Amino acid sequence: MADVEKAPLEADQNSNPTEVSAKERAEAFVAPTPKEEKDIIRKLDFHIMPIVFILYMLAVLDRSNLGNARLAGMEDDIDLSGFRYNWLGTIFYIAYIFSQWLLMGWKQFPPHIWCASVVLFWGFVATIQAAAVNWSGLMACRFFLGVAEAAYGPGVPLYLTYFYPREKVGFRHGIFIAAAALANAYGGALAFGISQINGSLAPWRILFLIEGLPTCVFALVPFFFLPDSIKQAKFLNDREKEVAYHFVARNQRLDVNKNQGLRIKEMLEGIKDPKSYLPGIMYFSVNVSFASLPLFVPTIISELGIFTDVESNGLSAPPYLLCFFYIILVCWCSDRFKMRGPFCALSGLIAAIGFIINATSSSPGVRYFSIFxxxxxxxxxxxxxxxxANIHATESKRAGGYTVLATLGQCGPLLGTNVFPDSEAPRFQQGLWISASFCLLVTVVSTVLSLWLIRENKKMDKEGVPEVQEFEDTSVAREDGQNEKHRYIW
Structure with a gap:
């Protein structure tokens, strides 16, 4: 068996080394046992997931602590009259939207260098927010924070597809995204503690320092420990790399000998594919409903009339803690049953019910429960x-698909951060009904996309496309004219 990292020495000099290597891997590969695959995935989890999880938790903490800083006394030092506070949330997402293309850096450059660089950049910007003396300075910080974070979070899902089978990557995406819920829970509890500090610095400035400085320090971790690809994963031996290549390649293609560098044609195919836009519409809808919550949940709780501002910061944590466990559960079920749409629709329906209860009830206890x-x-x-990831079969095409998803989706916060104006206090009816409507839209569009993909799979049944397609290096598959169709997970 030829080593998966080397072209075979006995190959003819006129032959294509990449093609020979890939074909020999496919022909001589000894299938792993389920336990062997499970053990390798466990190794990948241990070396990759804690890093991306902690970094995303820090990212969300640094972007969403604005609501906590407001209740920690920021308005005493910074003039946030009129719509100035809303603009602090909006400017972040303007920069975030126009910088979504930076996610391609995870494919174009070595991921460990790209990741460490952007983490250090956003950590620095998040920290110097503590030095802001006026609204314009804080606006500048929020803008550059949006640019820096766009280079990290949107690209991690693409990065994870380099290492995990398509039917198991959903759970890993769930763990990654669950970091946001944990960050919001942790942020509320941390803000509650910091609000009790009496010192020479205002509590809101201490909040930015305590939540920004650890990010700068943690930037060293991905630089030294994050693998660029299966080939560069030092914690895997040759056989384990071989097995990893094959389970990642089931029903999708991977670039074995081209770990860095976009295939422009495939990337454009992902952008032009109509199926890329329905997830984008759903992501937009989710963000209308969710992006405003970290900024306004503490305020909504304080407006219930029975809690102080400090208590409201603390009480904003439990709903996000529940969300953390729910995300992990629903993504595990999604992988287990190989379904995405039904679980996506269910989450939209649950959230819509919550917003509707909040909008129609006058009981403080019921309204607080609805936030859960x-x-x-x-x-x-x-x-x-x-x-x-499951819709697009190749790495570069997924980069295009994720760019569409992220760009459309991140337009949602532009609306979401402005649907809870102070003039609507204490009930915030407008924002609650708008959020409920977009949650229901997620349910509807999830159903439409699921039916579309089921129909496409039935067409492939008639065409004789196999249920499972094994190892395919993108370069070889294209040159050999192999079937480019792959079954969809709906």
């Missing part, structure tokens, strides 16, 4: 990340 339901919309994000 509303935040579950965020589970749809993890499912959409996996769904997009």
């Amino acid at each position: 339901l509303s935040v579950q919309i965020f589970a749809s994000v993890a499912l959409l990340l996996a769904w997009t």
